[in-house]
Amino acid sequence: MDETISIVLFSGTDDKLQSAAVLTAGAAALGRPVKILLQYWALESFRADRITADHGLVPEAGRAGKAALDAAAKAGQAHWTETLRMAKELGEVDIQACSASMELLGLKRSDLDPIVDGVEGVAAFYVNAGEGQIVFI
Amino acid sequence: MDIKLKVDASGLSCPLPILRATQGIKTLQSGELMEVVATDPGSVKDFAAWASSTGNALVEQDSANGKFRFVLRRK
Numbered sequence: 714m715d716e717t718i719s720i721v722l723f724s725g726t727d728d729k730l731q732s733a734a735v736l737t738a739g740a741a742a743l744g745r746p747v748k749i750l751l752q753y754w755a756l757e758s759f760r761a762d763r764i765t766a767d768h769g770l771v772p773e774a775g776r777a778g779k780a781a782l783d784a785a786a787k788a789g790q791a792h793w794t795e796t797l798r799m800a801k802e803l804g805e806v807d808i809q810a811c812s813a814s815m816e817l818l819g820l821k822r823s824d825l826d827p828i829v830d831g832v833e834g835v836a837a838f839y840v841n842a843g844e845g846q847i848v849f850i
Numbered sequence: 851m852d853i854k855l856k857v858d859a860s861g862l863s864c865p866l867p868i869l870r871a872t873q874g875i876k877t878l879q880s881g882e883l884m885e886v887v888a889t890d891p892g893s894v895k896d897f898a899a900w901a902s903s904t905g906n907a908l909v910e911q912d913s914a915n916g917k918f919r920f921v922l923r924r925k
Contacts, residue, residue: 735865742868743903790863803872 716745717845719838724850725754727768727793728782733850734796741804750838751829752811755850757818759810761826764794797828807841809833851910853921854878859888860917867893868900871922875906878924883909886920893918 718740722733733749740747751759758768770779786792791799800806810825810832822832857874859867867888874884886897894913897920901908910921 738869739865742865742872742900785863789861791866796865796869799869799873803869803876 717748717841717843718745719748719750719842719845719847721750721752721838721847721849722755723752724771725756725758725768726770728770728774728778729850730755730758730768731793731796734793734800736848736850737806738796738800738803741800741806744804746805747800747807748838748841749806749808750811750833750835751808752814753817756810756814756820756825759808759826759829760820760824762824764826764828765792794826794828801828807831809838811835811838851921852883853885854882855884857884857886859886859890859893861889863890864892864896868896871897871900871920872904875904875922875924880924882924884922884924886922888918888920889916891918893920897922 720733720737722730737747737749758764770782808829810829812832812834815832855874855878857870859870862870867886867890871886878884897908901922905925907923907925908920909923912919
């Protein structure tokens, strides 16, 4: 069995990115390699100048959902960037920006936060994913 | 029981307890023991899964007053 988990991040809201960071960190703690591909609005959220800005929540969160997440943050729950950094320190986590999304959004490599390891296309993503599972968030 | 390292993960939610455990176990030599205390109820199943997946042995486990305690031996 291929232990690698590949995660495509499409959405750029903080709740979805938090969910992705938790899945990544859990896999890293189990010693499983994680490959992340950033597309569209997720990629936008990894811009160096706004990675820790407020990226909003999905519509179904509503006001009650926002209040719950704000309370969790106040209680000291780690920001998704923090969880991802920890996962990278502990395990084998590789974060790649989708080259087509880079072009679409007019981004250069230097516009992205250093937590991003590189830029790749979809063929490289599939080859690296091998026979492992692919998750889309 | 000679516990080399104690990790307090109280108040931390998933996945932080197993992340702290992963950080901690790396500082130990093979055969040494680490104790982790967590309050996340998910940690009971998580530590069993973590132990079986990483090969570090879960040698003792108990709970009291909403706290879960795990003793793990580095493989």
